[in-house]
Amino acid sequence: MRVIAGKAKGHHLKFPKGTVTRPATDLVKGAIFSVLEAIAENWERVLDLYSGSGALGIEALSRGAEHADFVDREPRCCAIIKENLVKTRLDEQAHVYCCNVNKAITFLDKEYDIILMDPPYSDTSVGDVITTLASSKITGKESVVVVTHSPRLPLSPSYASLNRIKEYRHGDSCIAIYRKEAVS
Numbered sequence: 001m002r003v004i005a006g007k008a009k010g011h012h013l014k015f016p017k018g019t020v021t022r023p024a025t026d027l028v029k030g031a032i033f034s035v036l037e038a039i040a041e042n043w044e045r046v047l048d049l050y051s052g053s054g055a056l057g058i059e060a061l062s063r064g065a066e067h068a069d070f071v072d073r074e075p076r077c078c079a080i081i082k083e084n085l086v087k088t089r090l091d092e093q094a095h096v097y098c099c100n101v102n103k104a105i106t107f108l109d110k111e112y113d114i115i116l117m118d119p120p121y122s123d124t125s126v127g128d129v130i131t132t133l134a135s136s137k138i139t140g141k142e143s144v145v146v147v148t149h150s151p152r153l154p155l156s157p158s159y160a161s162l163n164r165i166k167e168y169r170h171g172d173s174c175i176a177i178y179r180k181e182a183v184s
Helices: 026-039 055-062 075-087 101-107 126-134
Strands: 045-049 067-072 094-098 112-117 139-149 162-170 173-179
Touching (some): 026 055, 026 162, 026 173, 055 067, 055 075, 055 112, 067 075, 112 126
Parallel strands (some): 045 067, 045 112
Antiparallel strands (some): 162 173
16 A cells, blocks of 8 residues: 555555555545546645545645544554654644544534545444534535445435535445535
8 A cells, every 4th residue: 555646655554454444445546536636626624534544644645735634543543644644754734533533523623625534334324424524514615525435335415415426436445525515
């Protein structure tokens, strides 16, 4: 697993073994960021939920995001995210919160431009988390929410005020893109 583009391109990232963490493949990461480069106007603040190794948030920082917050409940994952941030020299632009995603949504107080979610594919509560996210103060009208999920657990076209604007399938991964207002 490595950073595929930007100022940290080529850096290999550690990922936690023996957990439910499933790192996004380079193909899926490339697809996510190709879409984001086409539709996301602002990359100032990024939130990486269910961070695992931090690969998605680190990719965003490498590609020009100004700041990224990482959230994972597993202490081993949080330690690896911090290691990966130091290794890529992006640690000054990031903060790691080692807690449950729902808890983080309640205390984070800034609006994010891009919210990346890569939950465990077996997690059936993802829709509830997206609904909570939709009504939180961290998701604004211009926020882009990207959720990777299993095709065996399809997501709804909308959750509260978040509407799906695109969905892609890459092998055993689906990428759903949501916004508060659909853009044609």
